[in-house]
Amino acid sequence: MATIEVRDLARAYGPVRAVDGVTFTVDDGEIFALLGPNGAGKTTTVEILEGYRTRDAGTVQVLGFDPANGGAAYRARIGVVLQSAGFEEEFTVRELVRLQTRLYPRHHDPDELIDLVGLSAKRTTRVKNLSGGQRRRLDLALGLAGAPELLFLDEPTTGFDPAARHRAWDLVAGLRDLGTTILLTTHYLEEAQRLADRVGVLRAGRLVTIGTPEELRVHSELPTVISFGLPQDVGVREIPPLNVPVGVQDGRVYVRTRDPVPDAARLTGWADARGLALPDLAVTPPTLEDAYLALTEEADDGR
Numbered sequence: 001m002a003t004i005e006v007r008d009l010a011r012a013y014g015p016v017r018a019v020d021g022v023t024f025t026v027d028d029g030e031i032f033a034l035l036g037p038n039g040a041g042k043t044t045t046v047e048i049l050e051g052y053r054t055r056d057a058g059t060v061q062v063l064g065f066d067p068a069n070g071g072a073a074y075r076a077r078i079g080v081v082l083q084s085a086g087f088e089e090e091f092t093v094r095e096l097v098r099l100q101t102r103l104y105p106r107h108h109d110p111d112e113l114i115d116l117v118g119l120s121a122k123r124t125t126r127v128k129n130l131s132g133g134q135r136r137r138l139d140l141a142l143g144l145a146g147a148p149e150l151l152f153l154d155e156p157t158t159g160f161d162p163a164a165r166h167r168a169w170d171l172v173a174g175l176r177d178l179g180t181t182i183l184l185t186t187h188y189l190e191e192a193q194r195l196a197d198r199v200g201v202l203r204a205g206r207l208v209t210i211g212t213p214e215e216l217r218v219h220s221e222l223p224t225v226i227s228f229g230l231p232q233d234v235g236v237r238e239i240p241p242l243n244v245p246v247g248v249q250d251g252r253v254y255v256r257t258r259d260p261v262p263d264a265a266r267l268t269g270w271a272d273a274r275g276l277a278l279p280d281l282a283v284t285p286p287t288l289e290d291a292y293l294a295l296t297e298e299a300d301d302g303r
């Protein structure tokens, strides 16, 4: 069953077609990531779904509501974590989380929420004394206050240190396990790879692709890279001929091939016969980030 159904969505700001005919669905319990360069239309799309922006055209159904006129009944069922929520700086973490939970008929226990986002040690700290990453965690706690069925996460881990990012990923994965549907925007491809069941890539207001991270990676048809450090006393010319050119950069050999098995076999056979260990040999398939960059390259969406 679809939690979100978007058809032919469009929104312009003057001459800028921020969202230009976007169609997608997000299934119940799914984590869907919207990716795209700065200015591609992610925030506009998400804010229309949240009911915070109007649309020019298209149909939108979220949890059975049209967000444009869903009102309080709609907002009670969704959670929103914005890129930069304005906080009341003098409140403590606990006070703010308490206030937020009281807004919802069905809500989490404030202290449990604070523990969940890893702010237990900051319970009585005033918001003005939190670091940037701690504020984002507070954002997350506030977005979860109403135990939402559907959570909108706009760049949820921007500004997090690596350990905090991993904790946030665990937290989001835990929410999915509890059945929460999540619409995520992110610039971190690793985040999308880890969390998203499916991703949609926006470019200049249009969805250029949609699929699982694995589908995007495989369909990109980008080459696999075989690489190794050129052993001392071995010249590039001694490397056996392959079907693709061999590149060398900073003493490292790079073979970009769409046929990695025979090329790798040839190289390892050659190294083995010569008694070369190649301890740093790597065979690297294209990543989601490679596929994303290929899809969005030359896209200057700073329109």
Ligand SMILES: Nc1ncnc2c1ncn2[C@@H]1O[C@H](COP(=O)(O)OP(=O)(O)OP(=O)(O)O)[C@@H](O)[C@H]1O
Pocket (backbone or CB within 6 Å): 013, 016, 017, 018, 036, 037, 038, 039, 040, 041, 042, 043, 044, 045, 301, 302, 303
């Ligand atoms: N209120 C507004 N008034 C005029 N133009 C706007 C407004 N909001 C967004 N835009 C323009 O619409 C386009 C899409 O912006 P949007 O914020 O949706 O992109 P985004 O994909 O979320 O970008 P980012 O990754 O930088 O957050 C941009 O060209 C932006 O300048």
